[in-house]
Amino acid sequence: MKPPRFDYVRVESIEQAVELLAQHGDEARVIAGGQSLMPMLNMRLVRPQVLIDIAKAAELSGIKANGKVVSIAAATTQNALLRWQGLRAHLPLLAQALPHIGHFQTRNRGTVGGSLCHADPSSELPLCLALLEGVVELRSRRGTRRLAARDFQVGVLTTAKQADELATRIHFPKAPEDAVFAFKEFHRRHGDFAVVALAAMRCENTVRLAVGGVGDRPEVRSWDGLQGSAIDDALNEFAWQLGGSDDIHATARYRREQVRHLGRLAIAETAP
Amino acid sequence: MNLLESNIRHLVRFTLNGAQVEGYAEPRLLLTDFLRHELGATGTHVGCEHGVCGACTILLDGRAVRSCLMLAVQAEGAAIETIEGLAHEDGGFSPLQQAFHENFALQCGYCTPGILMSMTEYLRDNPNPTKKEVRVALSGNLCRCTGYHEIVNAILDAAKALREEDGASS
Numbered sequence: 001m002k003p004p005r006f007d008y009v010r011v012e013s014i015e016q017a018v019e020l021l022a023q024h025g026d027e028a029r030v031i032a033g034g035q036s037l038m039p040m041l042n043m044r045l046v047r048p049q050v051l052i053d054i055a056k057a058a059e060l061s062g063i064k065a066n067g068k069v070v071s072i073a074a075a076t077t078q079n080a081l082l083r084w085q086g087l088r089a090h091l092p093l094l095a096q097a098l099p100h101i102g103h104f105q106t107r108n109r110g111t112v113g114g115s116l117c118h119a120d121p122s123s124e125l126p127l128c129l130a131l132l133e134g135v136v137e138l139r140s141r142r143g144t145r146r147l148a149a150r151d152f153q154v155g156v157l158t159t160a161k162q163a164d165e166l167a168t169r170i171h172f173p174k175a176p177e178d179a180v181f182a183f184k185e186f187h188r189r190h191g192d193f194a195v196v197a198l199a200a201m202r203c204e205n206t207v208r209l210a211v212g213g214v215g216d217r218p219e220v221r222s223w224d225g226l227q228g229s230a231i232d233d234a235l236n237e238f239a240w241q242l243g244g245s246d247d248i249h250a251t252a253r254y255r256r257e258q259v260r261h262l263g264r265l266a267i268a269e270t271a272p
Numbered sequence: 273m274n275l276l277e278s279n280i281r282h283l284v285r286f287t288l289n290g291a292q293v294e295g296y297a298e299p300r301l302l303l304t305d306f307l308r309h310e311l312g313a314t315g316t317h318v319g320c321e322h323g324v325c326g327a328c329t330i331l332l333d334g335r336a337v338r339s340c341l342m343l344a345v346q347a348e349g350a351a352i353e354t355i356e357g358l359a360h361e362d363g364g365f366s367p368l369q370q371a372f373h374e375n376f377a378l379q380c381g382y383c384t385p386g387i388l389m390s391m392t393e394y395l396r397d398n399p400n401p402t403k404k405e406v407r408v409a410l411s412g413n414l415c416r417c418t419g420y421h422e423i424v425n426a427i428l429d430a431a432k433a434l435r436e437e438d439g440a441s442s
Binding site: 004008055104190 | 273274275305329390
């Protein structure tokens with residue numbers, strides 16, 4: 001199908017985008033890579049009056065590593081991040097997870113901020129943001145605020161971003177030197193939406209595990225000194241807490257079983 | 273910053289396979305439809321219109337992208353390459369096209385333009401891929417005829433031909 005009618009503005013700065021959002025509020029939609037929004041427009045699931053294109057705003061593209069944090073401008077493409085030379089050293093989890101986001105053709109346009117704002121429960125970047133306790137920076141005419149992953153993504157395709165706010169930067173804490181990461185996902189074919197995706201991090205004696213595709217948003221648990229059969233018990237309890245639901249791709253029961261199975265593999269992969 | 277109104281057709285200019293082109297588009301017109309209907313470049317095919325099938329893949333500033341997930345107005349000032357630009361000037365096949373021809377890597381041909389454009393970027397960045405890597409790289413292009421074996425073989429052959437061409441010219 002073809003998109004419905006809308007006005008289109010290509011902005012050159014954050015200030016211009018924020019000004020337009022203040023004027024148009026929820027009648028406007030921000031487009032960056034458009035790899036989720038364009039399908040929704042083509043299927044007429046969304047009907048904005050105004051489309052605000054931020055893809056060419058220079059200050060919304062680029063990656064900076066300062067101190068303990070990597071700051072990624074929201075409209076940086078997923079492939080630009082994948083090609084960033086600091087990725088393996090500072091964000092090894094993203095080096096593992098990014099190749100699973102769609103296909104290289106969609107990663108050429110799809111952006112880091114776009115994935116997070118779209119907030120699909122099974123998508124990879126929200127999962128990584130949750131595990132790593134990243135922060136999303138939002139700007140509006142009212143000011144700037146920073147939301148932790150947990151406070152940002154509140155449900156299925158739903159974030160705490162207000163209609164007049166623009167996501168401008170994403171802050172990921174750099175991986176501690178002794179941390180070990182694992183990423184696992186189950187999908188029918190490479191590049192398909194994940195049925196269940198998991199990310200694990202071990203730091204000293206603590207294991208953190210994030211699960212996407214089961215609950216309404218990525219959920220995280222952490223355990224100290226987890227070993228032997230206690231791993232299975234912890235994963236089983238986590239799976240039941242997540243619940244999950246049936247859809248065309250898998251039943252809730254199957255998803256919970258993937259949490260137990262892939263969870264075990266992910267935790268084992270981080271073992272010293 | 274310039275607001276383009278929804279019900280007016282706006283001038284859009286970019287280079288298509290090296291030549292400057294222009295046409296008119298409402299903001300909602302997809303780049304695929306602009307290429308086909310406004311410019312008459314019908315080599316780019318329309319499949320699913322939501323980014324899944326890959327039939328409409330083109331090169332935007334040298335990178336493979338879905339032209340159905342882009343608006344024509346977003347392409348203003350860009351360098352676009354499509355299937356029409358792949359063959360040599362005398363009409364002879366490029367190494368990738370030749371390999372598809374020799375390996376029977378197409379049947380109905382609907383998916384072929386998207387695959388060739390995707391693989392143009394892929395082989396430029398990965399001149400010596402393994403069979404498994406080619407299969408992963410192809411995951412963003414659906415073909416409902418061939419079963420992919422011939423396509424994978426053609427891409428491996430094309431990679432080899434391109435490496436030899438590179439070796440000969442340097």
